[in-house]
Amino acid sequence: MTVTRKRFDDDPYLDHCSATVLAVSDAGIELDETICYARSGGQAGDTATLTLEDGRTVTIADTVYADDRARILHVPAEGTELPRVGERVTVTIDWERRHRLMRLHTCLHLLGSLIPVPVTGCGISPDSARIDFDLPESTLDKAVLTEQLNALIRANTAIRITLITPQELAAQPELVRTIGAAPPAGTSSIRIVEIPGVDRQPCGGTHVANTSEIGAVVVTKIEKKSRTNRRVVVNFA
Numbered sequence: 001m002t003v004t005r006k007r008f009d010d011d012p013y014l015d016h017c018s019a020t021v022l023a024v025s026d027a028g029i030e031l032d033e034t035i036c037y038a039r040s041g042g043q044a045g046d047t048a049t050l051t052l053e054d055g056r057t058v059t060i061a062d063t064v065y066a067d068d069r070a071r072i073l074h075v076p077a078e079g080t081e082l083p084r085v086g087e088r089v090t091v092t093i094d095w096e097r098r099h100r101l102m103r104l105h106t107c108l109h110l111l112g113s114l115i116p117v118p119v120t121g122c123g124i125s126p127d128s129a130r131i132d133f134d135l136p137e138s139t140l141d142k143a144v145l146t147e148q149l150n151a152l153i154r155a156n157t158a159i160r161i162t163l164i165t166p167q168e169l170a171a172q173p174e175l176v177r178t179i180g181a182a183p184p185a186g187t188s189s190i191r192i193v194e195i196p197g198v199d200r201q202p203c204g205g206t207h208v209a210n211t212s213e214i215g216a217v218v219v220t221k222i223e224k225k226s227r228t229n230r231r232v233v234v235n236f237a
Contacts, residue, residue: 004072005033009191012102012206016092021083028064028073029083035093036063038072042122043105043205046098048074051090052083097126098206100236103214104129106159106195106207107234110152110214112177113199114145119178120229124205128220128235134179135230138222145219145232156212157196163189175201 007017019031029050039045045063052058059077066073074091076082083089105124108131112119118134169175169190181202193207194200208214216237223231 001068001070002030003070004031006072007033007035008037008206009204012098013209015095015098016090019089019091021085021087021089024082024085027066028075029058029060030066030071030073031089031091034063034072034074035091036060036072036074037098037101037206038063038065040065041203041205043101043124044126045075046093046101048091048093050074050083051092053088056081058083058089099208100126102206102208103236104234105205106211107149107153107214107217109193109195109199109201109203109207110149110211111145111219111232111234113152113195114148115140115232121178128233130231130233132225132229132231134228136228138224138230140222140230140232142219142222145222146217149217149219149234152198153211153214153217156210157198158210159207160194160196161207162192162194164192166190169202177201 007014014035017033017035019033021029022032023030036046036048048060050058050060058080060074061077062075064073064075101124108122108129111131115133120132120134122131190202191204192200193203217234218237219232220235221233225231
């Protein structure tokens, strides 16, 4: 089975790479490797540009996983001329957009640490992020959460990425904050994102290297989505 090499796992700051086109279909363009994060875990997929050998460019409007979750598909913008199978291309992501996603994703880890209850879902776009909590009764306050979040951001804490086995994760079930979350079947290692002294959990998203890189944020909304669900929305200040 073909597996796309995910360069963003090794270095989320890599903004371009070379790759070979393995397949082209209505679903998207498959490359042997990519820096484009595929939409998952609530985080939006990357947008990018593929530069072909003759200098032509292909605009990538989204990045998603194939059904097998092993291959990544680059979805071209409508009307874009497609590359040929076997062609070498240069992949260049929209770095400003990606960096905003990295900042907000890391911010959600901080926000989750302030509300120590199970998480039921999240969503991360370039301009705002939200996280849903299993919280029947809420005493959450936007101003208080905003102050606490920005204090954690200003703490200038370096983020650590490590790997553990599925067996090690099974022995530490408290690490899994999201209800119903499970590592992909057949995986031999699981990425652990740790903000020392604040948060430690499995996560396949992209994150900044230090909390200070997030910048100032503001909690803009706290919503009751159901009897047992509270949604907290955060934006850049």
